[in-house]
Amino acid sequence: MSLRHAVLGLLSEAPASGYDLLKIFEMSLANVWPATQSQLYGELGKLTDAGLIEVAAEGPRGRKEYRVTEAGLAELRHWIAEVPPNTVPRSDVLLRVFFLGALPADQAVAYLRSLARDAENDLAHLRSLVPHVECQDDNLSVYGRLALEWGLRASELRREWAEWAEEQIRSLNVTPRD
């Protein structure tokens, strides 16, 4: 249900075509709310029908540039401020952790170690994005920086937690059961 609001949000910053949006999704929202072209174009159609966006201009190759309407902006604001964020995010990573007991201890440790490595990689990747957003000053960048900071902190947390967890399992396993 949030894809529509992601689209509204992006269009509220600047008019764009479906193709443009696709690019923006790949770049800046890839880590927050990935979307495919089918979803995007479908949503653009529905939003137009609902009167929340409208075609601002047509260009070459059938390009349609969309922009939010007043109603769309109102809906966006309403969603941000008043709709309760929904639900527990599901984590298949954490789910695996729950069942690590089904694996021999050395494999469990290896799994946790690989989580730490993944987190480290993500961290490196996010850090590489920092210079990109640092200099810009549009709304999306300002708030994008907040989101990026979240990502940085979360990746660090994942790494530290994985290292801690690995240590836990190790110590459980080494100590005799007396």
Next chain:
Amino acid sequence: MSLRHAVLGLLSEAPASGYDLLKIFEMSLANVWPATQSQLYGELGKLTDAGLIEVAAEGPRGRKEYRVTEAGLAELRHWIAEVPPNTVPRSDVLLRVFFLGALPADQAVAYLRSLARDAENDLAHLRSLVPHVECQDDNLSVYGRLALEWGLRASELRREWAEWAEEQIRSLNVTPRD
């Protein structure tokens, strides 16, 4: 696709009926992988068809107690160790952060503040769970503790980040643009 592995994982600890599983989901997996009864019973049927679990015993009220088969256990281990964790978790909270620019600054600040409050509540809730899992010693509890620790750390992170973000917005807004 992970619901089936959650079911396999739980059944690998102990045989259980659909109803039992539902309870377990509500208690220990509620924050990791919530599931409804329709999903659960559906999945139990599919898993049985696939030969990954089997009916171990039938009880009163049509109760069917399931247990994993060898094939099921193998599938579980394979999933944990070898299937790459999938994808970016979507966060509608973070998505809202991206578009906070659509709101007047004071509302943006209020939103961040409410995030901090939510995180605080979650933290309190998770802390209340700590004594529950602390004493037990089965596999699920051991690894459940790891998951719980993750939750604690993540909630703290959310609170701290929200407070930091609020400060960022405030300072941006107060400083003159010269």
Next chain:
DNA sequence: GCTCGACATGTCTCCACTGGAATGTCGAAG
């Protein structure tokens, strides 16, 4: 003048998840 790659929009099917509802059984308390 042709071709290739980027631009651009759409359709279709499958699967997971949601939420609701219907149905029936057993045990305990009054």
Next chain:
DNA sequence: CTTCGACATTCCAGTGGAGACATGTCGAGC
């Protein structure tokens, strides 16, 4: 002995996302 609440299962309609596929246009460079 009756009734109520916990136990227990099954079905269904609707929605949203994933991913594959189909189609067409323009511009640059050879």
